[in-house]
Amino acid sequence: MKRWTIVLFLLGPLMNLNAQSSPGAASKQDASSPFERVVQQSFASGGTVRLHLEAGGYTIRAGSSDNVVVAYSASSDDLSRVKVDIKSMASRVDVYVRHTPRHNFNATIEVPRQSNLWARLSAGELSIEEVEGDKDVELWAGEINIDVPHPDIYGHRDASVLVGSLEASAFNISKDGLFRSFRQERSGKYRFHAHVTTGEIDVR
Numbered sequence: 001m002k003r004w005t006i007v008l009f010l011l012g013p014l015m016n017l018n019a020q021s022s023p024g025a026a027s028k029q030d031a032s033s034p035f036e037r038v039v040q041q042s043f044a045s046g047g048t049v050r051l052h053l054e055a056g057g058y059t060i061r062a063g064s065s066d067n068v069v070v071a072y073s074a075s076s077d078d079l080s081r082v083k084v085d086i087k088s089m090a091s092r093v094d095v096y097v098r099h100t101p102r103h104n105f106n107a108t109i110e111v112p113r114q115s116n117l118w119a120r121l122s123a124g125e126l127s128i129e130e131v132e133g134d135k136d137v138e139l140w141a142g143e144i145n146i147d148v149p150h151p152d153i154y155g156h157r158d159a160s161v162l163v164g165s166l167e168a169s170a171f172n173i174s175k176d177g178l179f180r181s182f183r184q185e186r187s188g189k190y191r192f193h194a195h196v197t198t199g200e201i202d203v204r
Contacts, residue, residue, distance in 0.1 A: 035079050040069040041086040041093065045112035048092045048134075051119040053126070056097070056105035060117065062130040063110030068093055072107035079105075138195045145202045146194065155188040159203065161196045168203035 043049070044066050051060070063069060070084050078101030085096040097107060111117070116134040119126060126137065127145040132153070137144055148154070148170035157171055160181035167174050173182045194201050 035075065036071070036073045037079065037082070037084070038069065038071045039084045039086060040067050041088050042066060043068045043088050043093045043112065044091075045114045046091075047112075048116040048118065049111045050092065050094045051109065051117070051121075052094065052096045052098075053107075053119065053121040053124075054098055054100045055102070055121075055123045056100045056107060057125045058106070058121065058127070059108045060119070060126070060128045060131060061108065061110055062113035062132075066112050067110070068095060068112075069110040070095060070097070070107060071110075072097070072105070074101050074106075075104040076101065132190075134191045136191070136193045138193075139197070139199065141198045142196070143200045143202070144194050144196055146204075148192075148203055151188075152186070153188045154190050154192045155186050157184040157186070157192040158182065159192075159194040159201050161199065161201055163198045164196060165200045167201065170203045173203075 049068060068086055068088075070086070072082060072084065073079065074082070081099045081101070082105070083096070083098045087094045087096075095109065111131060113130065114132050117128065117131060118136045119138070121139045121142070123139070123141040125143045125145070126139055128135065128137070129147050135146065137146070151170045158181070159166055159168060159173075163178055164180070165176035166180040166182070168182065171182070171184060175182070194203065
């Protein structure tokens, strides 16, 4: 069992603290099976994607088109309670995932390859793959995993873990225990920020 799953079990009553009122959205939702859903919205490359996420396991990755696509699943009819809203503007899109079940909720969110990412997750696991741009990611309890194949494109870099481990091999950092953090300033054009209150950060 993943460590973040244990955290979810222990902290279950608190997991929906990030619930927000539903914004208006022009999005398309498909029902491929009782326990799977897809919501999508067109959004041009080069903008900012803001992710407001309640507890679960999430993979954020580069898509093949100028769209934001949220595909999510659960192992029971708890999926019917989940609410996904996508609200887009000229250069920014907000994605809200709310009322997630306490167990076995997973989602894959595809964004344009060149996107600035801002993400807030209450608890769970968040992985980011093949997305180029600024990254501002925070998680209360669980794991953050971020692929950084080209570290030199990041100028400002900072990450911190209040309780847990911080592994950032992409930036030659390895720390664990209490109050772990690092800060670097280089010449890259993008900014990198990651924080976990309790859990793990892995930047590779």
